[in-house]
Amino acid sequence: MSNPVNVLVAVAWPYASGSRHIGHLAGAYLPADIFARQQRLVGNRVLMVSGSDVHGTPIAVRAEAEGVSPQDIVDRYHGEIVSQWEQLGISWDLYTTTGTENHARITQEMFLAQLERGHIDKRVSDQFFDPEAERFLPDRFIEGECPNCGYGDARGDQCDNCGRTLDPIDLINPRSKLSGATPERRQTEHFFYRYSDFTEKLRTYLNSKTDWRPHVVNFAKGWLEDEGLLDRAITRDIDWGIDIPVDDLGPGKKIYVWYDAVIGYLSASQEWASSDANPGGADDWKNWWESDESRHVYFIGKDNIPFHALFWPAQLMGAGDLHLPDSIPANQYVTFKGGKASASRGVGLTIADALDTFQPDALRFALAAALPEQADTEVSEEEIGRRINEELVATWGNLVNRVLSMVNKNCDGQIPDTPGSAPEDHELLAAVDAAFEEAGAFYEEVELKAALRTAMKAAQAANGYLNATEPWRLQKTDPVRASEVLHTALSAINGVRVLFEPFLPFTSDQLSAVLGQPTGWHRDALVAGTPIDKPTPLFTKVELAEAD
RNA sequence: GGCGACGUAGCUCAGUUGGUAAGAGUGCUCGACUCAUAAUCGAGAGGUCGUGGGUUCGAGCCCCACCGUCGCUACCA
Known part of the structure; x- marks a missing residue:
């Protein structure tokens, strides 16, 4: 493959003032994780960062109302959010907060640089x-x-x-x-901040983004019409926030939360580079931020478009020669059907609720299949369950189960050394291999729903192959051919599970325990002799409440 | 009020720069199969592409008006 690219997967910073719902998950965090996982498989150097946004008036006010410190509020929700990322398998390289010393220092440095250049x-x-x-x-x-x-x-x-x-x-x-x-x-x-200094540069910048989603570009350009961007106050009369690095204004003032929150992408990158998690050294962040070769992809909901397509680029332009966003595949909203029914029927389903009801991979699958990439998308608890039962379990879960069962029963409990050479064998494996290319192209465009469909199509091809070759019948008449067919089907699964890995990390790990770790964005060869036990289903069906 | 997006099969959605008789999944009907989580595979039915005009040899795609839904409107993040 071509040289590895340094890819920054920048994900919107959740505000640590309350519980997140599955709309947030489907809007930003899940697509970011899917994209990041695929990019790692491709062999790119992925840095996926975000963190909890801990400043701002709502947190300060809530703390006052509850008689606790703002930090208590932040700790409560940051803790909840972090534990949910773990349960959902969101593969952060670093998930931090805007409450770190590192973040405060870098925010202040950026402020001073912009002040020096006359943009503040x-x-x-x-x-x-x-x-x-x-x-x-x-x-x-x-x-x-x-x-x-x-x-x-x-x-x-x-x-x-x-x-x-x-x-x-x-x-x-x-x-x-x-x-x-x-x-x-x-x-x-x-x-x-003199955002007006950057109106023209931003026009040029946005005009060059011909491949962005129309709603993102049009919306951002709308802000630049007429008089262009207005200057905005970037400090506030509040005690809770980052100190202003010059003392001209006197006490009781702090840096405005949204000026500092977007800087999190940069500060988190530096925090990561300096951490034990990175063997590359403390300056490694420059390979993403001071390099033209890197690629920055921002995952946000559509409500965040002005901040990421306008204000953040303007801040970066004012600070120096830092890498601007290359793409902002902002998602629209997930909306809930039956708004008046009841909370248990999917209205405002929180991440915690959803994790109580669904297996993490199954939830990821159902939300990924409904990603609001082009338009608002309606979901309900029933719809999520339906997708899990009728699509994930029936097509992919069952395929894995039926093949592993047959291999276990008919091939002495191990992967046979009998690759098939019939035309239909080649055809199936060629289809799986082609799916990598097809899906890969979708990932480049951040069309994740389409990438998921490609994986499903490959699974269906394998099911069709089994129905056509009927190894259960061959077992009685031509056991040699039967084991060729099973080898071929298992090879196909060995590829398809990689196609699914970005969506289904937990069950893919289960399969890796059997089939071995995937070595990249392709189908690996099977290792003959690997033991195959009687399988347990990867997914369980969801019991659906009767719709009324 | 202004701006933007959306309105395509029962349901959830795709439809690249306008061009052969409009697609997928699911649901439904019929058939095949029974290794597998009553799972799978094949076939079929199902759409005045919100409404009304217009541009064009030709429009789901472009223009105008209207209706409906949603979002934004700059000190919520």
């Missing part, structure tokens, strides 16, 4: 202040009567009743969501 300046602005909570308030934390429709509980940024976008200054009888007090307008001074 100070401005005074008016903001709402809660005199009781003694805290500046984001628009969303101000409520009042909607000036358009009179709705009493409109938020400062938007009215939930009439849907109009609002400015908190227009609210009638505004009150703080935190204390109920009437907010006051106060002047406050903040650092602004």
Whole structure:
């Protein structure tokens, strides 16, 4: 194959303020893991990083409400998230948090570099202040009567009743969501990032991305129309966050959470490079970030597009010569059917719920088959179960089981040394080998649903081959040919399981224990004489509740 | 209000730059098979491609309007 490429698999940083649901999983984390696993099999050097986003107002407010420290909130949810990654088999090279010293230092370094280059300046602005909570308030934390429709509980940024976008200054009888007090307008001074400096460069950058998904490019370009990007404050009046590396503004101010969160991709790469997990040395991160040869792929939900297609590239441009995102295959949303039925029927199914109900690989399979790559996709608990039973278990699980059973029974419990040479034997193995190429092309485009279909097609070809050759019948009439057929079928499985590995890591490991570790993105030769025991099914069927 | 995406078989979705009588999986019907988790394989039925106009020799793909769903709208992350 060609030379290994350094691939950065950058995955959206989950906000450590609550439990994640399977929409998040299908939107970013699962596709990232599938892609990363395949890229490793291909032989590329994959660095897959993310972490919990631990700063921001919601966490600070929640901590105050519960009478605990923000760190307690973060520890609770970070712990939950980390344990779920393990259960789901998400193969991070590093999953960290934005609460590390390393991250703070690198964020501050980037801030200083941009300040030095003139892309950061100070401005005074008016903001709402809660005199009781003694805290500046984001628009969303101000409520009042909607000036358009009179709705009493409109938020400062938007009215939930009439849907109009609002400015908190227009609210009638505004009150703080935190204390109920009437907010006051106060002047406050903040650092602004001059995103407007990069409007033209970003236009050029986006225009060069002709292969991106249309909804990603169009959406990002929409922000650049007319006056282009607006400068944004990158500091906040809050105690919980990263210190501003210059003290001009006085106390009580920190760096804004989203300015620092995206820097996590860079800081996590450096943390990984310096860790024991990497034998390549502390400067190894430069092979991803200071190299034109590397490839950066960002896995995010569509709500994150402006941050990754605009703000983050602008921050990178302002900091120096760092590698920009090469592709951002942002997914749309997974939506839930039967929203009014009940939580147990799939409405807002959390990752924890889903893991209680489904085998990890089975869950991965069902979500991968429904990835919202082009459009929002509807799922329900029934639909997930249906996919597991009718597609995964019936086609792939059963294929493995039927072949291993026959080999165990008819070939003295070991892999026979009887490769077949009939035309149909070659045809099947050629089809499996071709599937690697076909699926590989889909991975290059990050079309993971299509890659999964390719693997399923190969499994179906193997099932068809068995039905056509009927080894169970040959066993009585022509045992030599029967063992050729079984050898061929097992060879096919030996390839197909590699095609499935990115989707089904746990059961693929089970098969590796029998068939040996795959050596790459291809079908390995069988090792004759390897013992094959009576198999236990890889997957169990899901018991479906009666749909009503 | 503005912007964007979507609306294709009962269900979940594919349909590259417009071009042979519109596809997959699943479900349904029929047939084959019985090694295998009542699993598999084959065949078939099933669609006015949201509606109405327009461009074109030709449109699911392009343009306009409308209807519906969802998202974003820059101090939520």
